[in-house]
Amino acid sequence: MANIQQVAKQAGVSVATVSRVLNGQNTVSAKTKMRVEEAIKKLNYEPSLLGRNLRTSESRLLLILIPTISNPFYLEIIKGIEQVAISQNYNILLCETDSNPQKENIYFDLVRKKMADGIITMDPAVNVETLKKLAENYAVIQCSEYEECTGIPYVTIDNEEASYRAVKHLIQIGHHKIALMNADEKYLFARLRKMGYKRALEENGITLKNEYIISTSNLGFENGQYAMKKILNLQDRPTAVFAVSDLLAIGALKEINIAGLHVPNDIAVVGFDKIDFSNMTNPTLTTIAQPMRKMGNVAARMLIEKIKGEEVESIILDHELVIRESTSR
Amino acid sequence: MANIQQVAKQAGVSVATVSRVLNGQNTVSAKTKMRVEEAIKKLNYEPSLLGRNLRTSESRLLLILIPTISNPFYLEIIKGIEQVAISQNYNILLCETDSNPQKENIYFDLVRKKMADGIITMDPAVNVETLKKLAENYAVIQCSEYEECTGIPYVTIDNEEASYRAVKHLIQIGHHKIALMNADEKYLFARLRKMGYKRALEENGITLKNEYIISTSNLGFENGQYAMKKILNLQDRPTAVFAVSDLLAIGALKEINIAGLHVPNDIAVVGFDKIDFSNMTNPTLTTIAQPMRKMGNVAARMLIEKIKGEEVESIILDHELVIRESTSR
DNA sequence: ATGAAAGCGCTAACAG
DNA sequence: CTGTTAGCGCTTTCAT
Numbered sequence: 289m290a291n292i293q294q295v296a297k298q299a300g301v302s303v304a305t306v307s308r309v310l311n312g313q314n315t316v317s318a319k320t321k322m323r324v325e326e327a328i329k330k331l332n333y334e335p336s337l338l339g340r341n342l343r344t345s346e347s348r349l350l351l352i353l354i355p356t357i358s359n360p361f362y363l364e365i366i367k368g369i370e371q372v373a374i375s376q377n378y379n380i381l382l383c384e385t386d387s388n389p390q391k392e393n394i395y396f397d398l399v400r401k402k403m404a405d406g407i408i409t410m411d412p413a414v415n416v417e418t419l420k421k422l423a424e425n426y427a428v429i430q431c432s433e434y435e436e437c438t439g440i441p442y443v444t445i446d447n448e449e450a451s452y453r454a455v456k457h458l459i460q461i462g463h464h465k466i467a468l469m470n471a472d473e474k475y476l477f478a479r480l481r482k483m484g485y486k487r488a489l490e491e492n493g494i495t496l497k498n499e500y501i502i503s504t505s506n507l508g509f510e511n512g513q514y515a516m517k518k519i520l521n522l523q524d525r526p527t528a529v530f531a532v533s534d535l536l537a538i539g540a541l542k543e544i545n546i547a548g549l550h551v552p553n554d555i556a557v558v559g560f561d562k563i564d565f566s567n568m569t570n571p572t573l574t575t576i577a578q579p580m581r582k583m584g585n586v587a588a589r590m591l592i593e594k595i596k597g598e599e600v601e602s603i604i605l606d607h608e609l610v611i612r613e614s615t616s617r
Numbered sequence: 618m619a620n621i622q623q624v625a626k627q628a629g630v631s632v633a634t635v636s637r638v639l640n641g642q643n644t645v646s647a648k649t650k651m652r653v654e655e656a657i658k659k660l661n662y663e664p665s666l667l668g669r670n671l672r673t674s675e676s677r678l679l680l681i682l683i684p685t686i687s688n689p690f691y692l693e694i695i696k697g698i699e700q701v702a703i704s705q706n707y708n709i710l711l712c713e714t715d716s717n718p719q720k721e722n723i724y725f726d727l728v729r730k731k732m733a734d735g736i737i738t739m740d741p742a743v744n745v746e747t748l749k750k751l752a753e754n755y756a757v758i759q760c761s762e763y764e765e766c767t768g769i770p771y772v773t774i775d776n777e778e779a780s781y782r783a784v785k786h787l788i789q790i791g792h793h794k795i796a797l798m799n800a801d802e803k804y805l806f807a808r809l810r811k812m813g814y815k816r817a818l819e820e821n822g823i824t825l826k827n828e829y830i831i832s833t834s835n836l837g838f839e840n841g842q843y844a845m846k847k848i849l850n851l852q853d854r855p856t857a858v859f860a861v862s863d864l865l866a867i868g869a870l871k872e873i874n875i876a877g878l879h880v881p882n883d884i885a886v887v888g889f890d891k892i893d894f895s896n897m898t899n900p901t902l903t904t905i906a907q908p909m910r911k912m913g914n915v916a917a918r919m920l921i922e923k924i925k926g927e928e929v930e931s932i933i934l935d936h937e938l939v940i941r942e943s944t945s946r
Numbered sequence: 947a948t949g950a951a952a953g954c955g956c957t958a959a960c961a962g
Numbered sequence: 963c964t965g966t967t968a969g970c971g972c973t974t975t976c977a978t
Contacts, residue, residue: 289754291971302949307973317947332754337730338676339971342667342954349732357686357695357711366686366713379723382686382711384695394708401666402955403678425618425661509897546899568838570875620955631965636957646963668955671970731971 290331292339299327310335346405350380350591351395353409355387359507359535360563361580362410365431368584369408376592378405387413399426406591412475427594431587432578433477434602441600443586445607447477450576451484451530453609454558457574458528459492461615463556465524467500469515469531469540471507478503481532481560500526504536512539520547527555528615534559534566534575541569541614557614571613579605619660621668628656639664675734679709679920680724682738684716688836688864689892690909691739694760697913698737705921707734716742728755735920741804756923760916761907762806770929772915774936776806779905780813780859782938783887786903787857788821790944792885794853796829798844798860798869800836807832810861810889829855833865841868849876856884857944863888863895866902870943886943900942908934 292310296303301320308316309324316324327333341347350373354362366382373380381404383395392414398404399422406427409419412434420438422428434442458466468485471478482501489496502518504511512531516539519526531537537559544555551557551571559566562577583605590600621639625632630649637645638653645653656662670676679702683691695711702709710733712724721743727733728751735756738748741763749767751757763771787795797814800807811830818825831847833840841860845868848855860866866888873884880886880900888895891906912934919929 293971303972304949304951304974305947308948311973315947320947334729334731336671336971337727337732338667338671338674339954340973341732342665342671342956342971343973345667345954347667347732356692358689358692360687363685363687379727382713384711398666398708400663402663403666403670403676509894513897542899565838568842568871570871622955632956633958633966634964637964640957644963649963665955668970669957671955671972672957674970 290333292333292335295324295327295331295333298331299323341402345402346595347403348378349404350378350588351383351398351404351407352380353383353385353392353395353407353411353414355385355411355413357382357384360565361533361561363564364580365410365584365587368581368586369431369588370584371581372585372588372592376588378588378592385411387411389413389415389418393418396422406595408587408591412477427591429587429591429594429600431583433475435476441590441594441602443583443590443603443605445578445583445605447480448484448487450560450607450609451481451532452488453484454530454560454576455485455488456492457609457611457615458530458556458558459488459494461556463528464494465497465500465526466494466528466530467502467519467522467526469502469504469512469519469529469536471532472503472505478532485530497524507533507535509535509539509542512536513543514539516540516543520544520549525555528557529555530558532560534561534563534573537573537575537614538565538569541571541573551614552616559614562610567612569614571616574612574615575610577608577610579607619662621662621664624653624656624660624662627660628652670731674731675924676732677707678733679707679917680712680727680733680736681709682712682714682721682724682736682740682743684714684740684742686711686713689894690862690890692893693909694739694913694916697910697915698760698917699913700910701914701917701921705917707917707921714740716740718742718744718747722747725751735924737916737920741806756920758916758920758923758929760912762804764805770919770923770931772912772919772932772934774907774912774934776809777813777816779889779936779938780810780861781817782813783859783889783905784814784817785821786938786940786944787859787885787887788817788823790885792857793823794826794829794855795823795857795859796831796848796851796855798831798833798841798848798858798865800861801832801834807861814859826853836862836864838864838868838871841865842872843868845869845872849873849878854884857886858884859887861889863890863892863902863904866904866943867894867898870898870900870902880943881945888943891939896941898943900945903941903944904939906937906939908936 296306385392408429410431423440430442502515559573559575562575566573625635714721737758739760752769759771831844888902888904891904895902923929
């Protein structure tokens with residue numbers, strides 16, 4: 289494994305010249321450049337990023353923290369991040385945290401110890417204090433899920449308004465008895481979506497029934513099934529369900545099906561996220577579309593600005609209600 | 618951001634002593650150690666891995682290449698890799714390649730340029746020549762999917778035998794007309810699973826019908842639906858389908874359901890991988906279980922040995938046929 | 947257009 | 963037990 293010195297020797301030039309060729313500086317004569325390139329090829333030389341990074345004190349590596357890779361919601365966001373990152377000559381690396389603060393800290397450490405230039409976190413279960421402290425000295429952006437009080441810039445949608453619109457849609461097509469299948473309220477988005485749900489009910493003179501609000505520990509398919517079972521057992525059964533994730537909603541769909549009921553005739557269902565799969569269910573799922581690709585784009589841009597030391601403002605992106613079969617009569 | 622020199626100065630010792638404390642060497646007196654630790658805390662010092670890695674010429678970073686994070690099949694393997702990696706003081710980073718050789722090359726470059734110590738690839742669509750060349754100078758292990766001819770160590774299961782057993786099971790419960798829903802035969806596992814399928818038919822005197830073999834470009838849900846549509850349109854309709862991935866099989870399940878047919882009474886279905894979801898379908902899916910966690914463990918162990926410069930042998934792990942509702946009468 | 951040399955932050959061999 | 967020092971591989975300033 290050759291190093292820059294050996295290349296210089298082989299080409300009969302100084303290491304400075306090799307470095308210039310490596311970095312595409314045009315202050316090198318064509319002839320010299322050729323010689324250097326030949327030497328590089330001959331020695332099968334690969335410049336070590338460790339040397340370069342130590343010297344320039346940057347790694348051009350971006351870390352993306354996600355709770356789990358098994359939720360398709362993150363797919364498109366990651367693509368969005370990647371798009372911008374690559375165009376700016378950064379590489380991205382995925383870090384699965386399982387919402388485990390210890391694991392998270394491993395990746396934080398990579399930033400603290402200069403192996404990565406910044407972090408985009410999509411993990412809502414983060415250790416807030418640690419994250420906050422990290423952000424004091426390093427580049428951190430929150431994407432989709434966030435903690436307001438940390439002062440860390442975030443990109444997200446208006447969760448309260450999105451939820452409000454979803455529920456309002458159900459009311460407009462005639463529903464009064466609407467269940468909310470929510471995530472644990474330790475998450476900000478869960479609290480916000482509950483607020484939107486309440487506002488829609490209030491505005492339409494519908495009294496809130498606490499037994500219509502079900503919390504799930506997790507946003508997965510199985511949780512949706514489980515929660516739907518509970519809802520179906522209510523004495524005064526709701527005629528509509530708003531689930532705060534598509535996976536939850538799909539679980540609900542299955543459970544309703546098993547119970548021999550029909551969607552949307554017996555029970556209407558609305559999801560959240562517009563994952564690809566939400567269009568492949570039977571019936572297809574009405575859902576809130578988050579601009580995931582754009583969210584990724586924006587998050588990456590914000591992070592790179594932050595790395596450059598610029599001031600960064602949080603951004604709220606638009607969302608959209610996508611009406612499909614699960615709420616059509 | 619303090620460096621080791623400033624810590625040394627603050628503590629009134631040499632950088633060597635600070636380094637010793639950092640690396641937990643017990644050749645430092647308790648008193649000195651205390652002083653150093655205080656200085657570290659006071660200056661909020663974080664040792665730079667760039668310096669250390671340059672010096673030790675290792676990064677203790679392992680790269681895991683996966684085609685896409687959206688296939689749950691990889692989840693458990695990754696957990697297995699992580700388990701071993703962490704125990705040996707390595708960190709793992711996920712790299713999504715989208716089976717795109719260019720993207721792949723970005724991550725290969727990270728290894729070539731010393732930012733990572735090795736790679737476990739689960740990407741079957743790899744550029745074979747590039748991979749082979751990479752493995753000549755760097756630590757590379759193939760996991761699950763592999764190319765025999767590269768000479769790169771791999772851990773996998775006996776795909777031919779697994780397929781043979783799946784098809785034999787279908788024959789044993791009375792099926793003669795068995796379709797194979799296969800991946801593109803550019804993949805070794807697809808060729809091997811086809812061989813197993815053929816062997817089972819031959820051994821039981823069943824003539825192979827070419828129209829019973831459907832190739833899909835991809836292992837996803839939608840491909841399964843699409844392929845099943847084709848199969849249902851065959852004039853002499855099969856009574857059983859062996860799909861080489863659970864996602865394909867689940868797509869098939871849905872399509873059969875849409876056609877108003879019943880699984881397993883009208884058509885039996887066998888999948889492959891035993892992803893979590895395969896137990897949540899209706900009916901639950903008979904499938905081949907790969908020892909995914911173990912596969913991850915083994916892959917990580919092999920890679921770390923390889924990094925240490927040891928010789929590494931390829932390994933074939935056991936698999937298991939899990940019989941569930943989709944083939945029960 | 948090119949080279950000499952300093953230095954990024956760290957570890958480890960050697961000396962004491 | 964601790965300090966001095968060389969050097970990992972690179973970039974970049976300053977000369978020439």
